[in-house]
Amino acid sequence: MILANYINDLLYRYDCVIVPDFGGFVTNRIGAKLDETTQMFYPPSKQITFNSHLKHNDGLLANYIASAENISFEKASTAISLSVIKWQNELQTAAISLENIGTLSLNDENQIIFEPNAVFNFLTDSFGLTALESSAIKRYKEQVKPLVPVVEKTAEKGIPAFIKYAATAAILLTLGFAGYAGYQQKEQEKLLANQQKAIQKKIQAATFVISNPLPTIELNVAKEIPKPYHIVAGAFQFPENAQKKVDELKKKGYNAQIIGVNKWGLTQVSFNSFVKKREAINNLYRIQKTVSKDAWLLIEKL
Known part of the structure; x- marks a missing residue:
């Protein structure tokens, strides 16, 4: 061998x-x-x-x-x-x-x-x-010259006096409108700030009393501990045969169950599943000596 x-x-x-x-x-x-x-x-x-x-x-x-x-x-x-x-x-x-x-x-x-x-x-x-x-990929780096901006020079021409005065007046009007708009915005911000302070005072002054509070419910949920060690009783091509095997083992006192389908499409049935490996091995030896010598240990988290 x-x-x-x-x-x-x-x-x-x-x-x-x-x-x-x-x-x-x-x-x-x-x-x-x-x-x-x-x-x-x-x-x-x-x-x-x-x-x-x-x-x-x-x-x-x-x-x-x-x-x-x-x-x-x-x-x-x-x-x-x-x-x-x-x-x-x-x-x-x-x-x-x-x-x-x-x-x-x-x-x-x-x-x-x-x-x-x-x-x-x-x-x-x-x-x-x-x-x-695969052939290696060669990368080439080419140095790029920076672009130099070109500024075109235009000949200065004389600007008539009435155009200068019109431009100055337009600038002053714009500044006036901008100042007035800024003033209005500041006044609105002050008004909103005062309203928010008043609302906060009302909230702080309010007292909420619940006369009949609901009773507290305590839920004790038991955390299920995974059992990754399974003593396999057999693998079946047809799921109904696997269920018959589970029913048969349960009548004999085993906590049998179907533990899934393996890579070959066969439905696996276990005698029992365990948390600790040593306990699983001891039960495996006992089953091999008394019930089925073909039983074996599967280590897998379901």
Whole structure:
């Protein structure tokens, strides 16, 4: 069994794939980018990182292997443990290459270093998109000379005396009208200011008394805590079959519900949903041992 192949499959569907007792492969979405040095456009992708602290078994990888190989959950967990031991031994002498994922190696402090495969893209939205080379755009700057205004000189001519007197009279009349208009505007502003002061005094002097005030109503609204950990009982092509499964599980005492439709158009049904991950995993193990070995844990906020 090649463990890297199953990790590779799950990275298309999930943002985190944990290898128990080894570490977790985490993906982060990055947008399209341009390499200004090579003039290459790269489509959106998932950047893979490795976290050696994520060692707790969430059941995702083991459940997927059990389903793909048609074996029990316990056998799948054992196969994962054997692969982890093999990886740990190989890392003591050489680097490990995981196909399409990246390379694992040890540094001088005996810590795992991960180098992702930059060529392979796990983002399904970018399927079929490849890097595109574009020629660089050269911009030329031309210095613009400032415009110099040209003033035409006209020959001065003598102005008759009666025109000068008429112009002076027109200016005096204009100034007179402007002064009178300004005076009227100031008088109107004073009148409005006095009216506003009178209204404010009346408002301040007024007293409003409510003899029979309405009683205060206190509403206690319980804030619903999200439950992102779901124990999946199955996925159904027809919604009516999913509802039958929900009714069947509720009769058995489970808080079953339909938790949505997955990427393949199948309606998913859960045994129960939990706030805490540890509680969800404990219930998952109990259900796999007593009710359904095919049950698995889905981490998703509804």
